[in-house]
Amino acid sequence: MSPEIGELVAALPDGFDEEKAPDEALQTLLSSLANKPVPVGRLTRFWALGSLKAKIALAYMAWWLRSGYVSGDKRAATLNETHLKSAIKLLGTMSYLRGSIMKIGQTLANYPDVVPDEFVDTLSALHFEAPPMHFSLLREQVRNELGRDPEEIFDEFETKAFAAASLGQVHRARLKTGQEVAVKIQYPNIARTIRDDFKNFNALLLPMRLTKDWDNFRAQGEDIFETLELETDYVNEAECLKAAREAFNEDDGVVVPEVFEEFSSGRVLTMEFIEGKHVDEFMATNPPQEVRDRHGHQIFMAISRLYYGLKIVYADPHPGNFYFMEDGRLGLIDFGCCYRFTDETWKYCANVERASHGPIDSEAMDAALLYSVDLTDEAQMGEERLGLLRDYCTWMWEPMQEDAPFDFGDPEYLRRGMQLYGDMIRKRYTRSQPINTWLARSFVGARAMAYRLRAKFNLKAILDTETSVK
Amino acid sequence: MRITAKAKEETRERITESARKLFTDKGFDETTTRDIASEAGIATGTLFNYYPSKEALAMSLVAASLDAGRLDFEARRRGDESLEEDLISHIMTGLRRLQPHRGYVGAVMETAMSPFAKTGLCDDADRTREEHLERVTDLTASHGLGGAPPFVVMHLYWTLYLGVLAFWSRDASDKQEETLAVLDHSLRLFVASLKTGHTKVEVNHVT
Numbered sequence: 001m002s003p004e005i006g007e008l009v010a011a012l013p014d015g016f017d018e019e020k021a022p023d024e025a026l027q028t029l030l031s032s033l034a035n036k037p038v039p040v041g042r043l044t045r046f047w048a049l050g051s052l053k054a055k056i057a058l059a060y061m062a063w064w065l066r067s068g069y070v071s072g073d074k075r076a077a078t079l080n081e082t083h084l085k086s087a088i089k090l091l092g093t094m095s096y097l098r099g100s101i102m103k104i105g106q107t108l109a110n111y112p113d114v115v116p117d118e119f120v121d122t123l124s125a126l127h128f129e130a131p132p133m134h135f136s137l138l139r140e141q142v143r144n145e146l147g148r149d150p151e152e153i154f155d156e157f158e159t160k161a162f163a164a165a166s167l168g169q170v171h172r173a174r175l176k177t178g179q180e181v182a183v184k185i186q187y188p189n190i191a192r193t194i195r196d197d198f199k200n201f202n203a204l205l206l207p208m209r210l211t212k213d214w215d216n217f218r219a220q221g222e223d224i225f226e227t228l229e230l231e232t233d234y235v236n237e238a239e240c241l242k243a244a245r246e247a248f249n250e251d252d253g254v255v256v257p258e259v260f261e262e263f264s265s266g267r268v269l270t271m272e273f274i275e276g277k278h279v280d281e282f283m284a285t286n287p288p289q290e291v292r293d294r295h296g297h298q299i300f301m302a303i304s305r306l307y308y309g310l311k312i313v314y315a316d317p318h319p320g321n322f323y324f325m326e327d328g329r330l331g332l333i334d335f336g337c338c339y340r341f342t343d344e345t346w347k348y349c350a351n352v353e354r355a356s357h358g359p360i361d362s363e364a365m366d367a368a369l370l371y372s373v374d375l376t377d378e379a380q381m382g383e384e385r386l387g388l389l390r391d392y393c394t395w396m397w398e399p400m401q402e403d404a405p406f407d408f409g410d411p412e413y414l415r416r417g418m419q420l421y422g423d424m425i426r427k428r429y430t431r432s433q434p435i436n437t438w439l440a441r442s443f444v445g446a447r448a449m450a451y452r453l454r455a456k457f458n459l460k461a462i463l464d465t466e467t468s469v470k
Numbered sequence: 471m472r473i474t475a476k477a478k479e480e481t482r483e484r485i486t487e488s489a490r491k492l493f494t495d496k497g498f499d500e501t502t503t504r505d506i507a508s509e510a511g512i513a514t515g516t517l518f519n520y521y522p523s524k525e526a527l528a529m530s531l532v533a534a535s536l537d538a539g540r541l542d543f544e545a546r547r548r549g550d551e552s553l554e555e556d557l558i559s560h561i562m563t564g565l566r567r568l569q570p571h572r573g574y575v576g577a578v579m580e581t582a583m584s585p586f587a588k589t590g591l592c593d594d595a596d597r598t599r600e601e602h603l604e605r606v607t608d609l610t611a612s613h614g615l616g617g618a619p620p621f622v623v624m625h626l627y628w629t630l631y632l633g634v635l636a637f638w639s640r641d642a643s644d645k646q647e648e649t650l651a652v653l654d655h656s657l658r659l660f661v662a663s664l665k666t667g668h669t670k671v672e673v674n675h676v677t
Contacts, residue, residue: 134551134552134554134555134558135551135555136551136554136555136556136558136559136562137555137558137650137654139559140558140559140562140650141647141650143566144645144646144647144650145645149546187651188647188648188650188651188654189643189647189648189650189651192643192648267647
């Protein structure tokens with residue numbers, strides 16, 4: 001079970017009448033990030049996290065108290081108002097604490113049916129509209145990394161960012177050869193910020209250390225930290241981009257930007273500029289069903305190609321990373337958050353697939369699920385947890401059961417999956433192999449994209465092709 | 471024998487070049503005025519005709535670098551920068567020129583330019599501080615934050631500036647990346663304080 005999904009479900013506002021208190025539920029929304037300066041000191045960051053928690057908890061507590069005196073539509077209106085206020089406060093703090101936890105905000109924004117609309121609207125802005133760092137600071141960072149000012153390196157460099165990246169921002173520029181490029185520049189010192197975030201969360205979680213699943217929980221956390229820290233290394237991202245670019249041919253209709261190594265470093269990444277629309281903008285053009293289906297197909301084909309062909313989990317499939325291009329191709333950018341399989345995790349995933357393809361093999365499935373929650377004893381697993389995990393896997397593999405187009409735009413399908421997450425979180429079934437964090441981000445994120453596209457396509461056919469290519 | 475102005479200037483240059491070389495090779499603390507004089511081919515007593523102390527000599531090197539940095543800053547300005555951008559660029563162009571002196575700039579600043587240092591002890595230090603603050607005053611004024619900011623604001627700026635310099639001189643991060651973050655914070659703090667100074671404060675009068 002992914003901690004991020006746990007955060008997502010715990011953040012659902014309709015959990016008030018369940019066992020979680022509102023402030024506890026919202027604690028998981030204590031996120032941070034973005035564009036004002038990163039507080040370097042750990043204590044400063046800790047203070048900001050605590051402060052936000054108090055503000056959001058108070059907003060919800062106020063709603064909770066007030067809701068006892070209102071009913072019906074008025075109650076719903078008040079809830080919306082409270083969501084909006086909290087979303088704004090959340091965004092405010094996120095603007096202050098740029099860093100690794102932006103991932104939580106992005107993940108939330110990916111689930112339009114699960115979190116309140118106001119959260120989606122507000123958090124969606126994080127992908128593309130976070131206010132930029134000013135140019136003088138960027139210029140110094142570029143000079144540190146590439147030895148010259150952007151004005152000297154590029155024929156033209158737009159001083160205003162056109163996109164916010166989770167760890168920095170992206171500027172349009174033109175090389176002296178005339179090539180249009182996107183230059184991703186990391187905020188100074190972000191790696192240390194991530195380390196501080198991790199220490200803060202460990203401190204927040206200390207009361208849990210005596211619980212039976214503490215070691216597992218900590219292992220998951222460390223895995224997240226290591227992957228996020230890897231994300232600060234743009235050299236690693238450039239290598240992933242190059243490998244991914246070679247994995248697709250012209251007929252695939254998928255474009256991965258070319259990296260210009262001469263103008264790249266550990267903190268600056270210069271890539272080919274991809275022109276296209278993001279999902280909301282694309283959907284606003286009322287594209288016909290077959291075009292949406294083709295893009296849904298491209299997304300899953302691309303993620304599957306990386307998975308089976310390169311043994312990479314594309315763990316960041318949020319809307320900002322997909323461009324729908326005028327000529328019908330799909331642009332796939334941002335390879336910072338990629339998880340590379342080890343032999344052990346690859347074997348585990350292969351076992352789950354073998355058990356789930358076609359008619360489900362219950363015995364093989366149960367053995368894989370036991371491993372997936374990091375347990376060796378079936379008695380520890382318990383019938384209820386096993387049942388929920390089986391249902392979750394069945395839900396995940398449902399679109400692959402029939403050799404026919406599956407309707408990913410069906411809200412009922414997404415809702416059922418979220419309900420299963422919710423059940424597992426409420427029952428505290430959070431033990432998991434760290435790999436599941438990245439698999440869940442990738443699989444659920446891709447499903448959310450297909451949902452937003454209201455796309456129908458044959459996933460089984462995609463997987464059959466991609467596994468045979470492997 | 472009469473010493474011409476030209477000869478004096480050449481001697482001064484020999485002294486500063488020798489000092490620059492020795493500070494870099496041996497370190498500031500390990501270098502004595504005797505070493506510098508010897509390297510420059512002059513008597514130690516002669517060196518004191520030019521510079522009253524090793525710190526004053528180092529300060530002249532620092533001041534020359536900061537002067538060059540200021541020229542870099544003016545050359546890089548586009549004219550549409552925000553105050554924060556101007557200030558960060560103003561400081562960073564100086565720091566880049568100061569890079570060869572990073573190992574000993576702390577000792578020099580402490581002696582000659584810290585808020586505790588007396589004025590009048592070192593001409594280069596006094597001039598550098600005045601010119602730097604004048605430029606900051608001009609920049610704040612050009613961004614519509616009033617004419618000369620009050621001495622309190624300039625003192626705050628100078629303290630932040632020296633704090634950044636102190637951090638930078640000991641910054642062990644790769645390419646002194648952490649200094650950029652500290653500088654960004656410090657200048658946002660400073661600019662915020664300027665803006666606060668422009669808001670009206672309500673005061674309760676007791677009669």
